[in-house]
Amino acid sequence: MYKPFLVLVLVFHGLQLTAQQAVSGFVNFDDFNTWKPKIYLSQVALSDVENNSKTKPIAIADIQKDGFFKFDKKHFSDSNKIYRLHVERIRQIVNDTVAKKVTFMLSANDKIEFKKGVKIFGDYSTSNQADKEWQKLKDFESKLIHQYLTQEETVKPRTGFVKDSLQILLVKLVGIKELERKQLLDKDISENEEYYLNLLSELQSSDLNPSTYAFLERKLAYLTNVDLERKLTQSRWLNFGLGFLILLFGIAIAKMRRKRYKVLVSELSKQERTIRNLILQGKSNKEIANELFISLSTVKTHITSIYSKLNVANRKELLQKSTGTST
Structure with a gap:
């Protein structure tokens, strides 16, 4: 008689625990003996996303023998924030290039689950729409930047990827591509014509492959012609204005000479x-x-x-x- 009741209690308790979890899943250690059985959760400022230095953890969870871990919703904000999970080796290894962290966006109203895989942090599924869009943007940026890296540069730290000016242009292209995907680029161009014309000029004078910004060049083709016509019109009016001023100046000088001559005649x-x-x-x-x-x-x-x-x-x-x- 008590067994069905006990089962219901256990099921309810299990569902309650699951409902309280915001982050859960697996880390994939190749050798559990070389890693600390702890996983650290930190909140990261947007300006520190690319900073590889460790941040102060807001929570620490145990990693089970099969790699499973979880964090409750109480550790997360009700609004979207950027978080980072990281694990640590028991002993440091020289020239260690294994990625030991993962960054994502989440709120206490969403869930994220890390799947088993080859990497320490494998693929994950999330119910947070903002994180999905953010990861797409990061993926596009990464692919775009890697088009301009040599095989030797690929193994270097991120700071050695490309020149700062080139990287800035690439990041701008990432944002513009995202505006185009959301069908907002035409409107933004109409509101910021001068910015886009100057940016196109920078891109054309850079070492970037023209195919990278061809989509923007096509968008600005009409605007470029309009701008050229406007500049030509401005130039004509400027020349006309200068000519008119010279004429007025000449007339003024002639009048002054005549006036002076009249004085002399008098x-x-x-x-x-x-x-x-x-x-x-x-x-x-x-x-x-x-x-x-x-x-x-x-x-x-x-x-x-x-x-x-x-x-x-x-x-x-x-x-x-x-x-x-x-x-």
Whole structure:
């Protein structure tokens, strides 16, 4: 009579324990004797995701003989945070390259389960949608970066992968590719035209294979033509504006010279102004002398004074400076 009741209690208790677990699964040690039977859970800041240094654990769990471990939901935030699991060897090994950690995104409302496999931390299944998207983005970034690594570079630490400037461009492409996948790229381009045009210019002048950013080049083809037309239009208006300013400047200088010339003319005596007007009419010195009933030498004296006051050397210069000037 008590056996069915006992079974129900055990089943209920088992379901309750399962419901309390947020992280569970297996670590896959090749030799359990070389590893500590403990697994450490840490919360990681976004800025420290790529930092391989150890973080302070928020929880520690035992690893069973078959590699099984689990962490309760009480260790996790109600909102999405980044967490890391790591294990440690009993003794350090020189040039140890075995990955001993795994990073993921999780909340107390989700579950994650690590499967058995070849790596210490094998594949896992998760109910957290944010982590799924994040892992896709990381995978795309990794594949993109590895396209530009030599066989020798592949075995180096991440800091030696590529030049900083090249890596920055690759990471930008990762983000842009993600925007395209979510069908948000066209909208973002329309709102940030200058940014994308400058980025395309950086990509074209870099060592990246053009096929890597061909999708962005196609997206910006129309925008590039529009920008070129805009620049040409701006250039035309600029040239027109400069020409107009030069014209205004020339007119202003001409007016200043005429005004100054008028002032100089006003300083001539009445007889000098009369002789100047006769010169402008094309009269010779003899004709001027006969018309004014003065001697030829007097005419020449007046003309010398006129030239000096108006700062001219001969009749030709006098005619040039007087063009368009009324007296």
